[in-house]
Amino acid sequence: AQKITQTQPGMFVQEKEAVTLDCTYDTSDQSYGLFWYKQPSSGEMIFLIYQGSYDEQNATEGRYSLNFQKARKSANLVISASQLGDSAMYFCAMREGQTGANNLFFGTGTRLTVIP
Amino acid sequence: DTAVSQTPKYLVTQMGNDKSIKCEQNLGHDTMYWYKQDSKKFLKIMFSYNNKELIINETVPNRFSPKSPDKAHLNLHINSLELGDSAVYFCASSKMGDTGELFFGEGSRLTVL
Secondary structure, X not given: OOOEEOOOOEEEEEOOOOEEEOOXXXXXXXXXXXXXXXXXOOOOOEEEEEEEOOXXXXXXXXXXXXXXXXXXXXXXXXXXXXXXXXXXXXXXXXXXOOOOOOOEEEOOOEEEEEEO | OOXXXXXXXXXXXXXXXXXXXXXXXXXXXXXEEEEEEOOXXXXXEEEEEEOOEEEEEOOOOOOEEEEEEEOOEEEEEEOOOOHHHOEEEEEEEEOOOOOOOOEEOOOEEEEEO
C-alpha cells in the first residue's frame, strides 16, 4: 500500500486565491512527521512546512498552512494568496517512527499552476 | 555557501559506462541519503548513511555502490549504466534527533544514451 497518496496530479488556481493540495498517509506508528516540499521547474527541492504527529496545532509558515486531520490521516497543504511563483510540483512526504536516521516516503506530487 | 552540493549537475553518457556523482554537505549533519527521481517525478530512497555507516539500502541493483569517506560526503558510483538509470539523483542530509527534514542538493540529471 502507498504510504503517501496525492490524488490530484494537477491543480489550477487564480492568482491571489487560496488553494488546497490534498495528501493522505498510511502508517501504524504513533510517532511520525509530515512534510511538504516544493519543486519548481528549476528542479531543486524546497522545504515548506512540517507537522509532527503529536503537534496539536496545525503548522503554519507564512502563506503555507498544513491542515492536519489525524483521525482521517490527512495532511493537506493550504496556500493562501497564490502568486505566480507558486507554480511548481508539490510533494507530501512522511517520516515514520521517532526522529532519527529515517528516510522520507514521498507522494507522487501535484503540479500547481497559478493563472494570472 | 551551498549547504548540500552535488557534482556534476548534468551527466550524459553511453550505455555500459561507469560514472560517479559526488555529494558534500557543510551543515554538520550526521545522516546522508541518495534519492532517485524518475521521469514521472517519483522520488524514492536508494541509500542512507549515518556517520559513514550504511543504514538503508533499498532494492537497488548492485551496480549502484555508495561510498561515504566521512560524514560530510556521500558519493554514488554506478557501473555498467543502463537506459533505465536515466533519472535525476538527489543527495540529501538530515540531523539525527531533529524533525527528519531533508536538506536536498540541486540534483544530478543523468542521461544514458
